[in-house]
Amino acid sequence: MTAKKEKKPATISKATIDRLPLYFRTLRLAQDEGIDIISSEELGRRLGITAEQIRKDLASFGQFGKKGVGYYVNELKRNVGQILGLDHHWNIAIVGIGHLGVALANYQNFVTLGFNLVALFDQDPNVIGSRVNHVKVEDIRDLKRIVKERNIQIGIIAVPAAFAQGVADQLVAAGIKGIWNFAPIKMQVPASMHIVNEDLSIGLSSLSYHITRM
Amino acid sequence: MTAKKEKKPATISKATIDRLPLYFRTLRLAQDEGIDIISSEELGRRLGITAEQIRKDLASFGQFGKKGVGYYVNELKRNVGQILGLDHHWNIAIVGIGHLGVALANYQNFVTLGFNLVALFDQDPNVIGSRVNHVKVEDIRDLKRIVKERNIQIGIIAVPAAFAQGVADQLVAAGIKGIWNFAPIKMQVPASMHIVNEDLSIGLSSLSYHITRM
Numbered sequence: 476m477t478a479k480k481e482k483k484p485a486t487i488s489k490a491t492i493d494r495l496p497l498y499f500r501t502l503r504l505a506q507d508e509g510i511d512i513i514s515s516e517e518l519g520r521r522l523g524i525t526a527e528q529i530r531k532d533l534a535s536f537g538q539f540g541k542k543g544v545g546y547y548v549n550e551l552k553r554n555v556g557q558i559l560g561l562d563h564h565w566n567i568a569i570v571g572i573g574h575l576g577v578a579l580a581n582y583q584n585f586v587t588l589g590f591n592l593v594a595l596f597d598q599d600p601n602v603i604g605s606r607v608n609h610v611k612v613e614d615i616r617d618l619k620r621i622v623k624e625r626n627i628q629i630g631i632i633a634v635p636a637a638f639a640q641g642v643a644d645q646l647v648a649a650g651i652k653g654i655w656n657f658a659p660i661k662m663q664v665p666a667s668m669h670i671v672n673e674d675l676s677i678g679l680s681s682l683s684y685h686i687t688r689m
Numbered sequence: 690m691t692a693k694k695e696k697k698p699a700t701i702s703k704a705t706i707d708r709l710p711l712y713f714r715t716l717r718l719a720q721d722e723g724i725d726i727i728s729s730e731e732l733g734r735r736l737g738i739t740a741e742q743i744r745k746d747l748a749s750f751g752q753f754g755k756k757g758v759g760y761y762v763n764e765l766k767r768n769v770g771q772i773l774g775l776d777h778h779w780n781i782a783i784v785g786i787g788h789l790g791v792a793l794a795n796y797q798n799f800v801t802l803g804f805n806l807v808a809l810f811d812q813d814p815n816v817i818g819s820r821v822n823h824v825k826v827e828d829i830r831d832l833k834r835i836v837k838e839r840n841i842q843i844g845i846i847a848v849p850a851a852f853a854q855g856v857a858d859q860l861v862a863a864g865i866k867g868i869w870n871f872a873p874i875k876m877q878v879p880a881s882m883h884i885v886n887e888d889l890s891i892g893l894s895s896l897s898y899h900i901t902r903m
Binding site: 489492493495496497499500504523558559560561563565567573574575577578579581582583584585587588590628629652653654655659661667669671673674675676677678679680681682683684685686687688689 | 703713718774777779781789791793796797804869873875883885888892893894895896897900901903
């Protein structure tokens with residue numbers, strides 16, 4: 476397969492992009508189960524979308540399937556991972572080492588995905604100096620220097636809402652590329668900054684919708 | 690507006706349903722900002738989808754907009770909330786009071802959305818009896834009795850992956866309606882049970898995709 480066939484980013488729609496992490500997760504689980512080849516029907520069943528949509532989505536990246544056989548799980552997962560940029564092994568930092576910050580620092584899936592947790596920051600002198608998952612908590616006042624020294628590209632905001640914008644401003648000033656925000660507020664960041672807001676109420680609202688109709 | 694006009698669930702597609710919690714969140718933020726009327730263009734800008742899609746989605750629930758004016762924020766939010774079943778004020782319980790469980794118990798947005806946190810469970814004698822956000826942590830062995838006594842409809846699983854299936858089985862046996870699972874495993878639950886898997890690696894993968902292309 477040529478590189479040209481593998482990637483055609485210009486033809487990938489936003490809806491398809493939003494499904495990429497779901498494909499990656501599903502393929503990873505299939506790989507863990509020892510599955511070598513998976514049909515679009517089975518992928519669709521696991522993802523809750525139609526086999527037709529799967530075939531359409533995956534065709535926009537290249538030819539990973541074999542007609543009448545299915546997709547090679549390892550190859551497809553590696554390619555979806557590349558498109559997602561997971562082969563970059565981004566360096567990440569967590570700001571705010573309360574309960575949520577500690578839970579995130581201990582989240583094993585980040586390692587599985589190829590992210591490197593290289594720094595933890597807090598402002599509380601009682602927390603600074605402690606270790607979570609072998610990483611030392613450092614003073615947030617040293618954030619800018621440490622972000623540059625350790626080439627940190629992604630900052631995770633796990634501080635209370637009242638402090639979140641201030642932390643975002645510091646991350647932007649330090650030259651971070653992307654922010655993953657857990658604080659339930661709307662951040663003001665430059666248009667060039669990528670920000671993903673993790674709103675936990677979305678999962679619960681979705682569950683509410685479904686059980687309302689039981 | 691008649692009830693007939695307000696709800697036409699049969700015509701709502703899965704993709705639209707998945708966007709409902711996002712509409713609700715965006716409308717709630719707009720309400721907090723004191724906005725009375727919002728255009729489909731502005732809603733689209735905030736959500737990152739087209740104004741046309743917004744109009745199509747919202748038309749499937751009823752006529753909330755006024756041509757050339759926009760949508761009444763309060764009215765639309767109330768109606769989307771009703772469709773999501775948030776007016777049911779579901780009783781929820783969290784199982785696993787480690788760092789993630791404590792972070793979830795303290796998450797103020799659940800209260801804002803109308804969910805009642807009525808029980809916390811753990812198996813660790815050192816944790817049982819303590820309080821988080823005014824709710825006492827109880828022995829997981831009493832789960833079934835307490836779920837029935839307090840009419841708990843939603844169970845949140847925040848235990849390590851190795852214990853998650855066991856907890857899911859207990860929640861199912863206790864007669865819970867829906868499960869919100871944070872453990873990174875694929876659960877085996879009866880087809881009648883609604884389960885939402887919260888996979889935190891999805892947000893981070895999505896961010897990776899975007900910064901790869903900067």
